[in-house]
Amino acid sequence: MARVQVVRWTWAVLVGLCALATCEVQQQCPSRTEMSPCSCTMKKNGLDILCEFTDQQHIIDAMSVLKRKSLIIFYLKLRHNNLRKLPGFVFLGLDIRHLTIHNSSLSVVEESSLSSIGKMLTQLDVSQNSLTTVPSAAYKNLHQLLILNMNHNKISSLHSKAFQGLDTLEILTLYENKITSIDSDAFVGLEKKLKRLNLGGNGLTEIPQKALAPLDMLKKLELQENRIFQISEGDFAGLKNLDSLGLAHNKLKEVPSRVFSHLTLLNSLEIDGNNIDTIHPDAFAGLEENLQYLRLGDNNIHTIPTDALKRLHRLRHLDLRSNNISHISDDAFVGYGDSITFLNLQKNDIKSLTGMTFENLNSLETLNLQNNKLLHVPEEVMENVLDTLRVIDLMDNPLICDCDLQWYRNWIKGLKDKDDEMMQKKRTVCMYPQEHREYSLQSLPLEKMNCVIKSYDSLNNNGKSAKIEIMAPITISFLAWSIRFF
Template sequence: IGLTQLDLSQNNLGSVPSPALKNLHHLLILNLNHNKISVVHSKAFEGLDTLEILTLYENKITIIEDGAFKGLSKKLRRLNIGGNGLNAVPKAVGHLDNLRKLEMQENSISHISEKDFEGLVKLDSLGLAHNHLRNVPPKAFSHLKELNSLELDGNSITFIDPEAFVGLEVSLQYLRLGDNNIHTIPSDALKRLHRLRHLDLRSNNISSIAEDAFTGFGDSITFLNLQKNNIKSLPIMGFDNLNSLETLNLQNNKLIHIPEEIMEPIVDTLRVVDIMDNPLLCDCELRWYKDWLKNLKDKDDEMMQKKRTVCTMEHEHREYPVQSMPLDRMNCVGKNMERTSASSAPSLIASALIPPLIMFNCL
């Protein structure tokens, strides 16, 4: 058997060394990362008909000619052309009808359209993070019937057309829209995504959540990240449709209150909740969280001490650990919100990479 893997990264190559490659008829993986290639010419990889993985990350590519990947369509399943100077999706990728993963992150792509992905019928993962996209047009991904993961984070997206995700209804499970300029949860576009599990909207300019924000697609979501937005309040019925939610991140927003009735519909499935770095007030609603914390069987005591959960008494301008709220001065009345049975508390998971399971912090 001949050579199956070839690493030519970091060699200051100014072009694809096509003559040296054309007789490598058993090659499966070719790494051309971190070179100085600026143009990928037509038939650059001719003869490499067994190639499965091709990486051209962090070159200086601005042009990929239409026939650049000729001969690779039968076997190529992963292509990385990220970290270059492309300002549009190259037409050449449309011929790769067996491609499963396409990485185009960290380029200068400013627009996408339906025809850009027309031939990628088997694509499972599409990476467009950290480009210059300002909107997601209608039916942009309609040919990608098998797309499972879509990364659009780190762009400048302000608008997502209601028909942007047409064609992804039964396939898309992971959607990353963080670090954009989205002002509201794009519910009209998302509601058709009936199998969506992971939704990341971190670091946008979302200031409010509509009552029906998750209607139509919320029942399949297990992971929801809304950290680093400007959310000031949560709608009473806002989480009612999130029947499968396990992880909720609301860290670093502008939340003052977290009413019990908002969390009640999702409390039985939640495993991780992060509400640190919010200007939370010590109020009677937090008594319920205090008792919930007390009953957690899997809490990490050391981590809880490092990041002590605090809230502020409104008239005292003083911080209290949630566990030490002065309930005797808070005049809490009404229904009993305590969960006294450890067996009824969810078994939450703590991780060194994840902040305390339920965290309260005050700016």
């Protein structure tokens, strides 16, 4: 009985091995001569087929070779071809998971072109072609599609139900088309799964609110590089799960009251590269609990919008580069500075810093003040943040060498590893007027300047750097003389 069981087990193993061997044979690439001018390589999950710099007939011939074999084509990449029209049933009998038709002058996709691979296809890339409209009829049977890339085409509008049938789609990118209008029903059918939508680089002049409202599963919305000149309360109603919103490089001049109030889960907001000069005190109402990343750079802001920012008590990353800020008030960061780790103020018009400027920034790790008009950066300004700072950029300021700058040298000595390497590469200099020459902030001529030399090597009881003052020679001599006199 035991012998019979052993025989049966051995036979089962042999059958299994045979099946695996057959599978291996089936997954082998066709010969080069069969596939030419296309090529085939083996991937872990299936074949990788590449057809480049050829025409429609050669592609059809290559597909015919593949149809004669039971193969899983994990990647089919048709790039840089002359393929103005994708013929019907061209992929009939093939199992394709990822299809790329890139930079091939494609302008027509027949209704039956993709229907036969609708149960297998998960990614479709038709970027850099000549499509003028969404080929909805060809897409309607792609019921397993997760990613659709239509970047860099010539689509001018999104018609009603343009993507109907793509009920599993999670990522849709339409960057750099010519879209100026979007029908209110354009995204019907995408409500259940769509998580990322890229409409950047088009010609939109307003937020397509009615079209976007049903997309309540959307996590990331990209509307950068359009011509949107105004946003108002209600524009983002319905997008209750949105985590990231990109409005950079539009034509906005102001951020009005409560415009983002529906986006209570928003974590990242990019409105840099506009012409914003007015931010209402209630502009960020609704974002109190989750907003951590705010980009306001490359605008026309003249002062830090403290009243609007005060409610953002979880803000970590604040970018105000390339504005017209000339002064930072003592209370600029009061009420919301505790959580900020990254502050970018480069390329502004800041001429001076007062002692209380950074007092509330208890978590600050990176401070960028590059390319301003600072002559002095006193120690009293920096002492509240030196314990947490890992990066300070003071390059391209007209700094004057003075004793107050020695904090920089002592601070940089305490850095380690990558932070130290990064800071050592920065050429941060000041001008010593008496010699009309520049000195690195790490090599200040402290003796020449008759400075009281300070060391920060030890820690005080509060865990902060304790200053140990060492008098310059002239000061020590004066002290000795004073003692003898008395």
